[in-house]
Amino acid sequence: MSVPVSLQQLKQAIKDLNEARAKELAQKALSEGISPLTVIEQGLAAPLREIGEMFGRGELFLTDLVAGAAAMESAMEVVGPALEKSGEKRISKGKLVIGTVEGDIHDIGKNIVSSMIKANGFDIYDLGKDVPCSRFAEKVKEVNPGVVAASALLTSTLPKQEELVRLLTAGGLREKVKVIVGGAPASSVWAQKIGADGYAPDAAQAVDLVKRLFRV
Numbered sequence: 001m002s003v004p005v006s007l008q009q010l011k012q013a014i015k016d017l018n019e020a021r022a023k024e025l026a027q028k029a030l031s032e033g034i035s036p037l038t039v040i041e042q043g044l045a046a047p048l049r050e051i052g053e054m055f056g057r058g059e060l061f062l063t064d065l066v067a068g069a070a071a072m073e074s075a076m077e078v079v080g081p082a083l084e085k086s087g088e089k090r091i092s093k094g095k096l097v098i099g100t101v102e103g104d105i106h107d108i109g110k111n112i113v114s115s116m117i118k119a120n121g122f123d124i125y126d127l128g129k130d131v132p133c134s135r136f137a138e139k140v141k142e143v144n145p146g147v148v149a150a151s152a153l154l155t156s157t158l159p160k161q162e163e164l165v166r167l168l169t170a171g172g173l174r175e176k177v178k179v180i181v182g183g184a185p186a187s188s189v190w191a192q193k194i195g196a197d198g199y200a201p202d203a204a205q206a207v208d209l210v211k212r213l214f215r216v
Helices: 005-015 019-031 036-056 062-086 108-119 133-143 159-170 188-194 203-214
Strands: 095-100 123-126 147-151 178-182
Touching (some): 005 062, 019 062, 036 062, 108 123, 108 203, 147 203, 159 178, 159 188
């Protein structure tokens, strides 16, 4: 079965990192009667995965990854509500809670990771930035995710990742969920020290790590 022209154009807009064009073409695809789920899977997620793979091979720069994720999220502003209204459901590979820890308002890296993991078929609960450890724990209780991802871009906020692990452990939640960390001051050595389950230095490796933890 041939892919509709509007979906082909949408895929290309994502690859071209064209935010405005992606949103316009997403709306066009929906108006042509293409299901929101198909628009997401074929028009948005597929090209973003390609961008991520190219970044992982060193063929694209971080700025390209940022722009690709922004293009996808722009299109999702029109496709997301349409999907909810349609009642269609994506087959999820698992649930992940993500956020930038308390005291830290940097979220570009976290947003890229969130978009990339979403594009790979996972349900994402993005808590945003400056998130208290207690909020992470509350969300874990609420949605029962397989993984919690905590980002810290400042050395001064890095201890919040350790605090999160301790809080989840004290609350009896740690054995139910994997914890991964990221951000400039974090490292695999740090992750091991605080008892986290993994560390990823960039979005491409974060996707690989999440897949390994979910065994998909």
